[in-house]
Amino acid sequence: MDLAKKFKAPEKFIEVSSYNFLPFRFSRFDSRYLLTNEVGEYLFLSNEQFLAFTRHKLKYSEAIYLDLKCKHFLIDSDSDVSIDLLSLKLRTKYQAIKQFTSLHLFVVSLRCDYSCPYCQVSRISENKTQFDMTEETALLGLDFVFKSPSGAIKIEFQGGESLLNFELIRFIVEEASSRNKVEKRDLVFVIATNLSFIDNDVLHFCSEHNIFISTSLDGPQDLHDKNRPRPDKNGYDLTVNGIRNVQRSLGVDKVSALMTTTESSLSRVRDIIDEYISHGFDSIFLRPLSPYGFAVKTKSIHKYNAQRWLDFYKEGMEYIFELNRNGIPFREEYSSIILKKILTPFNPGYVDLQSPAGVAISAIVFNYDGDVYASDESRMLAEMGDKEFKLGSLNNDSYEEIMTSEKILSLLSETMTEGMPMCTDCVFMNYCGSDPVYHYATQKDIIGHKSRSGFCEKNMGVFKYLLGILGEDASRANTLRGWV
Amino acid sequence: MITLSTKKGIVRNTTENEPFVIRASTNKNLPLILRKKEVFLVHEDQNNIPIGFKAYAFFDCAPNVPSEHENIYVLPSDLDHLGDGDVLRIDPNTGSVRVLYRRLSKHNSFLTTERCNSFCLMCSQPPRKINDDYLIDEILAAIPLIDRGTGEIGLSGGEPTLLGDRFFELVKSFKNFLPETSLHILTNGRLFEEVKNAEKISEINHHDLMLGIPLYSDISNIHDFVVQADGAYDETIRGILNLKAYDVRVEIRVVIHNQTYERLPQLANFIARNLTFVDHVAFMGLEMMGFTKTNLNVLWVDPIKYQDKLEAAVTGLDRAGIRVSIYNHQLCLLKPSLYPFSVKSISDWKNEYISECDGCLRKEECGGFFTSAAMKYSDHITPFTS
Amino acid sequence: MVVDLNIFSLDVIKKVCYKSSFFSSLDIDPLNEQKVVVSFSFDEEFTEELQKRFFMDFNQDLVDEDLRGKVKEETEVIRNLILANAFSDTTLVDD
Numbered sequence: 001m002d003l004a005k006k007f008k009a010p011e012k013f014i015e016v017s018s019y020n021f022l023p024f025r026f027s028r029f030d031s032r033y034l035l036t037n038e039v040g041e042y043l044f045l046s047n048e049q050f051l052a053f054t055r056h057k058l059k060y061s062e063a064i065y066l067d068l069k070c071k072h073f074l075i076d077s078d079s080d081v082s083i084d085l086l087s088l089k090l091r092t093k094y095q096a097i098k099q100f101t102s103l104h105l106f107v108v109s110l111r112c113d114y115s116c117p118y119c120q121v122s123r124i125s126e127n128k129t130q131f132d133m134t135e136e137t138a139l140l141g142l143d144f145v146f147k148s149p150s151g152a153i154k155i156e157f158q159g160g161e162s163l164l165n166f167e168l169i170r171f172i173v174e175e176a177s178s179r180n181k182v183e184k185r186d187l188v189f190v191i192a193t194n195l196s197f198i199d200n201d202v203l204h205f206c207s208e209h210n211i212f213i214s215t216s217l218d219g220p221q222d223l224h225d226k227n228r229p230r231p232d233k234n235g236y237d238l239t240v241n242g243i244r245n246v247q248r249s250l251g252v253d254k255v256s257a258l259m260t261t262t263e264s265s266l267s268r269v270r271d272i273i274d275e276y277i278s279h280g281f282d283s284i285f286l287r288p289l290s291p292y293g294f295a296v297k298t299k300s301i302h303k304y305n306a307q308r309w310l311d312f313y314k315e316g317m318e319y320i321f322e323l324n325r326n327g328i329p330f331r332e333e334y335s336s337i338i339l340k341k342i343l344t345p346f347n348p349g350y351v352d353l354q355s356p357a358g359v360a361i362s363a364i365v366f367n368y369d370g371d372v373y374a375s376d377e378s379r380m381l382a383e384m385g386d387k388e389f390k391l392g393s394l395n396n397d398s399y400e401e402i403m404t405s406e407k408i409l410s411l412l413s414e415t416m417t418e419g420m421p422m423c424t425d426c427v428f429m430n431y432c433g434s435d436p437v438y439h440y441a442t443q444k445d446i447i448g449h450k451s452r453s454g455f456c457e458k459n460m461g462v463f464k465y466l467l468g469i470l471g472e473d474a475s476r477a478n479t480l481r482g483w484v
Numbered sequence: 485m486i487t488l489s490t491k492k493g494i495v496r497n498t499t500e501n502e503p504f505v506i507r508a509s510t511n512k513n514l515p516l517i518l519r520k521k522e523v524f525l526v527h528e529d530q531n532n533i534p535i536g537f538k539a540y541a542f543f544d545c546a547p548n549v550p551s552e553h554e555n556i557y558v559l560p561s562d563l564d565h566l567g568d569g570d571v572l573r574i575d576p577n578t579g580s581v582r583v584l585y586r587r588l589s590k591h592n593s594f595l596t597t598e599r600c601n602s603f604c605l606m607c608s609q610p611p612r613k614i615n616d617d618y619l620i621d622e623i624l625a626a627i628p629l630i631d632r633g634t635g636e637i638g639l640s641g642g643e644p645t646l647l648g649d650r651f652f653e654l655v656k657s658f659k660n661f662l663p664e665t666s667l668h669i670l671t672n673g674r675l676f677e678e679v680k681n682a683e684k685i686s687e688i689n690h691h692d693l694m695l696g697i698p699l700y701s702d703i704s705n706i707h708d709f710v711v712q713a714d715g716a717y718d719e720t721i722r723g724i725l726n727l728k729a730y731d732v733r734v735e736i737r738v739v740i741h742n743q744t745y746e747r748l749p750q751l752a753n754f755i756a757r758n759l760t761f762v763d764h765v766a767f768m769g770l771e772m773m774g775f776t777k778t779n780l781n782v783l784w785v786d787p788i789k790y791q792d793k794l795e796a797a798v799t800g801l802d803r804a805g806i807r808v809s810i811y812n813h814q815l816c817l818l819k820p821s822l823y824p825f826s827v828k829s830i831s832d833w834k835n836e837y838i839s840e841c842d843g844c845l846r847k848e849e850c851g852g853f854f855t856s857a858a859m860k861y862s863d864h865i866t867p868f869t870s
Numbered sequence: 871m872v873v874d875l876n877i878f879s880l881d882v883i884k885k886v887c888y889k890s891s892f893f894s895s896l897d898i899d900p901l902n903e904q905k906v907v908v909s910f911s912f913d914e915e916f917t918e919e920l921q922k923r924f925f926m927d928f929n930q931d932l933v934d935e936d937l938r939g940k941v942k943e944e945t946e947v948i949r950n951l952i953l954a955n956a957f958s959d960t961t962l963v964d965d
Contacts, residue, residue: 004778007605013705013714023945023952026938028930038952041757054937066747070702070754075948079704081718083948084725085758087955094956303892344804345757421888425938451892481803 016060019069019076022086026050027427034467039089040341040430041071044471089345093430096347096354096362101148103351103363105156105376106141106172108133109165110368113196114235116228118262118290132165133368138172140394141366145176146183147399156190156214158365158376163197173209190214194228194235195242203249213246215239217257217279219265219272227262243279252280261287266308269316277323277330285333286316288458291442302442302454310461317465324479335466336483341431342466343484351375353433353459357415360391360408370394372402374411377437389437411436414446422450428463490580491563493541496556500576505584505625506538510568523557523574525566539574541566541581557581571626584626593638594623596654600643602672603712604698606739606783608773611642620650627661636666645675652684659690666692670737673697674716676723686730694733694763697724700744702754710743721759728761735764741783745790752797756804765801767794769812772860780860787817788864795819815850816866840865871908871925872901878932882939883908886931893924 001009024037033050036042045053045064052058053074058065060076068074072082110131112119145153155176157169173189180187189211198213206213218227221236228235246255257279259265259272269286276284289305316332323330340348351358352375359374366372370393373379378389389411392402402408415434417423426432438455439448450456470477509522512534524537533540539555543564557574559566559581566572569587574580585592597619600611630637637658645651658667667690676682685693697720701707704717727734736755738744744751748767755765769787770776776783794810799821801808810818810826818826828849837844837852844850844867853861873883883906887896894910901907912921 002781003605007603007779008709008712010705010709013708016705020948021941021945023949024941026934026941028934038949039757054941066703067750069704070750078708079718081704081721083952083955084722086952088725089758090952090956345760421885425885425935449891451889481800484803 014060014078016076016078018056019058019065019074022072022075022082024073025425025427025429029427029464029467029471032471034427034471035073036427036430037071037073037086038430039072039086039093039345040343041073042342042467042470043067043071043073092345093347096349097356099150099152099349100361101364102150102152102349103154103156104141104145104148105158105363105365106133106138107158107160107365107367107379108138108162108168108172110160111164112159112161112194113164114161114194114228114230116260118227118260131160131368133168133366133370135168135171137366137368137370137394138168139175140370142172142176142179144364144366144372144394144399144402146179146185150185152186152188154188154190156192158192160368161194161196162191163193163202166197166202170205173205173211177209188212194239195246196230196238198242198245203245206246206254207250211250211254213250213255215243215255215257216260217243217275218259218262219268220275223264223268223271224275226264227260240279247280257281258285259287261289261309261312263289266312269312270319273316273319273323273330277328282329283331283333283336284316286313287334289454291438291454303452303457306454306457306461309458310465313462314465321476321479329482331483335462335480338431338462338466339480339484342470343481350433352435355415355417355429355433356412357434357436359389359411359415359436360403361412364391366394372397374408375437377441381437381441388440411446420447420450422456426460428460431463432459490575490582491560493557493559493579493581495576495579496558498555498576500539500555503573503575503577505571505573505622505629507629508541508566508568508570508572509537523555523572525568527564569631571629573622573626584622585630587631587634590635591638592634592636593640594626595619595641596623596639596644596651597642597647599646600641600672601646601674601713602643602716605710605712605743605775605779606741606770607775608771609640609642610774617650620647620654623654624657627657630662630665632662632664634662634665636668637662638668638670640670643674644669644671645681652688655685655690655693656688659688663691666694668694668696670696672711672716672720673723673727673734674713674719676726677719679726682723682726682730682732685727686732694735695727696735696737696766698737698739699724699751699755700738701747702751703747706743706747724759724762733763735766736762737766737768739768739770740785740787740790740794741770742785743783745785745793748790748793749796749800752800756800756806760804760806762806764807764809767798767808767810769810771812784860786862786864787813788862791817791819791822795821798822798825814853814862814865815846816844816868817862817864838865841867843867843869845869871910871928872905873908873932874905876904878936879939880906882932882935885935886928889931890924890928 003009022037024035026033026035029044031047033045033047034042035045049058049064053068058068069076072086075082145155155172162169169191176187189209190213191206191211192214195215205211216228217239218224224236224239225233230238243255243257257276265272273284289309291302317335320330320332337348337350337353340346349362351363354362363375364372365374365376365379367379371382372391372394373382374389374391381388382390391405391407415436417429417432417434423429423432435455436446439453440446442454443449443452466480469480506523507521508525510525510527512532514522514534516536519534519536520538522537523539523541524534526533526540526542539557542556542558543561555576557579563581563583566583567588570583571585573582573584584594595609597616598609598612598614599616603611639654647654655667658665673695699707699720700710707717707720708714724734736759738751740748755762770783798808798810808825810822813826815823815826837847838861841847841852846868883898887898887908890896893916894912897909899907899909
């Protein structure tokens with residue numbers, strides 16, 4: 001290099017003869033190796049590069065050395081600020097835990113006007129007193145809510161069909177809002193509803209209190225009505241009209257839709273996505289097949305189902321890429337959550353993919369009768385007869401008793417993926433999480449043997465798919481990066 | 485590059501013997517009590533020159549100088565743009581005048597010292613190892629004279645933090661006398677590796693402070709090479725971390741040239757992952773001054789060549805929610821996707837255009853070149869015709 | 871399959887067996903102080919071809935798992951440093 005005399009050449013600043021590893025995980029990935037680290041950074045290495053790297057034979061002059069250095073997979077004598085940065089990034093990733101419980105679900109009524117076959121929970125009944133939450137219970141629930149230290153609180157109303165007990169929703173919203181004048185949290189309300197009973201009164205109230213609406217839309221009419229039969233057989237129409245109504249009165253960003261994936265959905269992903277586009281939604285959450293209600297006939301049923309779901313997911317993603325190429329910005333939500341873990345230093349705080357599991361410390365459920373559950377799935381399990389994940393009762397137990405109970409503490413300590421066999425060595429560990437309820441339901445063990453786990457199979461499939469694109473396909477990778 | 489250029493003038497009837505810092509006025513009706521502290525500028529009307537001013541400045545016109553006025557300075561006519569509210573340093577012994585502050589300019593900047601602990605390849609203000617404490621004295625004297633309505637003031641060097649306690653004294657003075665003015669300090673941030681320095685600057689509690697800190701690579705030794713200081717990368721990053729821990733606003737500045745353009749996307753990714761809390765990232769084009777001229781063959785790269793990398797870097801940061809801007813690039817060289825980030829930053833009186841710019845419809849937005857560009861610019865300058 | 875304990879530790883062997891237990895049932899028996907025998911029994915559906923693949927993967931997994939152990943060992947000190955640093959009390963992350 002032709003530098004003026006008083007300047008030192010670049011070689012003078014690299015006096016490095018060896019390097020050390022910074023903690024990382026690895027795995028074979030197609031014909032290459034994938035490396036990830038504690039803070040979510042990732043890097044693909046060829047077999048030769050991996051070999052050289054792990055044998056400490058990689059030369060400073062190689063381009064891959066620089067990438068390994070800047071992504072904090074190795075450290076050399078030239079710089080050690082990577083330690084400070086890794087610590088900082090690690091702390092950032094765990095920040096969400098410190099926030100503690102933010103999502104609180106109030107099951108205001110079990111009554112419902114639908115009879116969905118996959119629902120374990122709802123009751124068609126006129127009997128209000130038997131299946132509705134009372135004001136007393138609701139107040140106990142609110143006491144609980146505001147004991148959480150989290151700055152952001154989300155109260156979601158569930159059911160059954162939550163609007164069948166709209167009066168209680170009104171009561172809770174008003175009471176919570178009033179308490180929040182003092183508490184000053186970032187308080188958000190969501191009503192999960194099938195939209196059958198969304199009239200002007202409800203809309204007006206939602207508008208006043210800035211409430212979000214979440215509804216179920218399983219796909220085009222035939223699919224939706226098949227999955228979610230309503231005795232009067234006009235479920236789809238009600239839903240779609242309801243969506244339009246809410247968009248018009250409350251705003252397009254005030255209503256979101258979730259789908260339930262059933263056997264019938266598996267071959268219809270394009271139709272389902274089309275349905276979502278036609279109603280103005282710009283994203284979809286391709287939800288997994290529910291494991292509940294499947295008798296464990298063979299050990300492989302869950303993995304088999306996971307594979308079928310992965311086909312569904314990939315076909316959906318291909319279609320979404322096609323849409324994006326044709327100028328329609330559309331996103332898949334589950335992928336977005338995972339991409340946030342892969343591409344940013346942040347934690348998306350998605351309850352079902354956390355380590356330790358998000359039970360209680362991220363989300364908690366108050367059933368209509370005051371029983372407290374670790375998650376919505378826990379509640380479903382209870383309705384099926386297994387109260388393994390019941391944490392206590394608002395009527396009998398205090399906040400402290402529930403939140404520091406042996407039940408929760410052992411759930412938390414046992415669901416840290418860092419300590420689970422197979423998970424602890426998995427290259428995708430930092431993108432993944434624990435689902436103790438799923439594993440309990442399918443294997444009768446909250447950790448489960450991951451080689452038999454549909455949860456593991458599914459997630460590994462998604463990670464491989466997304467990372468494969470990020471590592472190889474520049475234009476689709478670009479689309480994915482835009483989702484974060 | 486700030487040259488401490490002084491203009492020489494002629495002195496008449498002076499009663500001063502030490503250099504002084506003074507504010508200029510063109511207000512004939514200034515109350516007598518204030519006139520004692522200001523210098524009156526005589527532009528055209530040499531009649532009715534108000535009495536009582538501390539000094540008078542004429543501009544190269546053969547002044548019809550009334551002899552009863554004292555402290556008369558006849559300045560070269562290229563200073564006749566001086567106006568009301570400007571702040572000058574006048575040396576009565578030599579008659580030299582230095583303009584410290586111009587009220588009507590949007591880009592006032594003070595040179596704090598020419599000393600530096602780095603030695604950047606492209607330094608536009610090459611360091612000198614001298615005792616230039618007088619510079620701080622002058623600035624401190626000027627601050628109370630500066631118009632309170634000034635939008636922003638810049639501090640640069642050399643490396644301002646080398647001034648130690650006087651640096652903090654300076655920041656405090658800006659806060660106290662100019663509570664509505666934002667302060668932008670260019671610093672390599674290395675001395676903020678010591679936590680107490682970050683604490684000190686934070687404690688001043690300046691209402692609108694931003695530190696502009698350069699980071700030239702995600703790789704330690706590449707950055708160290710560009711700034712010609714071993715260990716600078718680690719110090720700078722620790723400095724940034726400490727400053728942000730104390731809630732001081734930090735902007736990362738990246739000068740793009742042949743030694744830094746190749747890893748722009750990786751640097752952007754590094755910032756998005758590790759320094760995600762910075763308040764701004766600025767990508768700067770090369771200025772043909774100081775050491776840039778000396779090292780041109782090692783530094784020059786035609787901006788057209790790195791547009792893809794710049795776009796990837798900017799997009800990456802933008803997606804991460806970090807504010808990004810591009811400075812000192814002519815619009816015709818940038819990819820259209822980057823126009824929203826481009827800031828017309830070449831300051832008011834320096835705008836120049838070259839013959840290739842004739843007929844260009846976007847001259848106003850663009851800002852053109854620095855005067856210094858005459859020595860080297862892109863082969864791809866093309867006017868916008870639609 | 872006979873595995874030499876001088877090459878792969880028992881921990882490594884057990885880990886790989888655990889991972890592979892979905893495809894076959896495994897037994898580990900000591901042969902002598904230096905070696906163990908790992909016996910596999912596959913379901914009928916597991917063809918020759920699949921079995922061949924399985925053994926290739928199994929062997930590769932032993933190597934990988936062994937390397938993981940080494941990496942963990944080499945990075946233990948620095949990992950503890952990072953963790954200690956991460957969870958000490960500072961004000962950098964927005965509370």
